[in-house]
Amino acid sequence: MTQPDALPPSPDPTLPTRPLPLLLRWLLLLFAVLCLVMGLIGVFVPGLPTTVFILLAAWAAARSSPRLSAWLESHRLFGPMILNWRNGGTVSRRAKWSATIMMSLCAVIVGLTAHRPWLGYLAMGCMATVLVWLWFRPEPRKTDA
Secondary structure (H helix, E strand, C coil): CCCCCCCCCCCCCCCCCCCCCHHHHHHHHHHHHHHHHHHHHHHHCCCCCCHHHHHHHHHHHHHHCHHHHHHHHHCCCHHHHHHHHHCCCCCCHHHHHHHHHHHHHHHHHHHHHCCCHHHHHHHHHHHHHHHHHHHCCCCCCCCCC
16 A cells, blocks of 8 residues: 655645635735834834734735735844744743843833833833743854854
């Protein structure tokens, strides 16, 4: 008895196996663009996360727009972050330090400007929790080139 030919594995196992309806693809594309804009704003605005929005944009683009997805994956800044996350949820040491520095700066700003101290403490507690989680994420393996 012969085995039926197996289909080659999908490059991203989280992608759907059949095409999504047109309306859903357009909504996902709109979501991807919105997340990308928010991520770009987050590069310049302290306290607004960049990484989360870029990863959400990559997720939505992979399901709605091969062109936008390819652009994000080949982007000089965003591409490595997206590929690291897809390859086991890894986060580079440089990204961890960058997040630590930016969140520390934001904590100082929040501490100095919070109208209610408990709101400042709540925000700082959330940032500290995220940093602990982030530092426990694995780092990508170094490849010998």
